[in-house]
Amino acid sequence: MNSDLGGQAFREAWIAGVREHFPGEPKPGYVSPWDDMPDWERQAAGAVHRQVSDFISVSGGATARLTREQKGRFVALCWIAQIYKHIPEPKPSYVADWDALPQWQRETDADIFEAIEARSSA
Numbered sequence: 191m192n193s194d195l196g197g198q199a200f201r202e203a204w205i206a207g208v209r210e211h212f213p214g215e216p217k218p219g220y221v222s223p224w225d226d227m228p229d230w231e232r233q234a235a236g237a238v239h240r241q242v243s244d245f246i247s248v249s250g251g252a253t254a255r256l257t258r259e260q261k262g263r264f265v266a267l268c269w270i271a272q273i274y275k276h277i278p279e280p281k282p283s284y285v286a287d288w289d290a291l292p293q294w295q296r297e298t299d300a301d302i303f304e305a306i307e308a309r310s311s312a
Contacts, residue, residue: 196243197236198224203305204235207298234272241268242306253307261307262300263288269299 201224208220224232242265246253253261270285277284288296 194232194236196239197232199306199309200235200239200302201227201232203302204298206305207301208294210301211294211297213294230276234269234276237272238265238268239306242303243310246307246310251311253303258300258304259288259296261303262296265299265302266291266296 205221208216212220227235245264256264266288273280273284291299
C-alpha cells in the first residue's frame with residue numbers, strides 16, 4: 191500500500207476512534223479530513239501505518255495474540271518517534287508516554303492497530 195493510502199487509512203481509523211472514545215466534542219483538529227492535515231502529519235500517519243503493517247507482516251500474524259494495550263502502545267510509540275522527527279521541540283503532551291495518555295487516546299491507538307491488522311488479513 192502506498193504511503194498516502196496507508197496514511198489515509200490511519201487517519202480514518204484515528205477519526206473513528208476519536209468519535210467513539212473522546213468524551214464530549216473533540217477539537218476540530220482531531221477530526222479534520224486528510225486533505226486539511228499539514229504535510230508533516232500526513233507523512234507521519236503514512237510512516238506509522240507502514241511500521242504497524244510491517245510489524246504485523248514480520249510477526250507472521252502473531253500480533254493477533256497481543257493485548258489491546260500492547261497494540262495501542264506500539265502505535266503510540268511509533269507516533270512519538272514521528273513527532274520527534276518532525277517537531278524539533280515538541281510540547282511534552284505530544285510525546286507523553288502511554289501511562290500519561292488519556293484513556294480515549296489509548297483506546298483510539300489500539301483501534302488504529304486493529305484496523306490496520308484487519309486490513310492486513312483481508
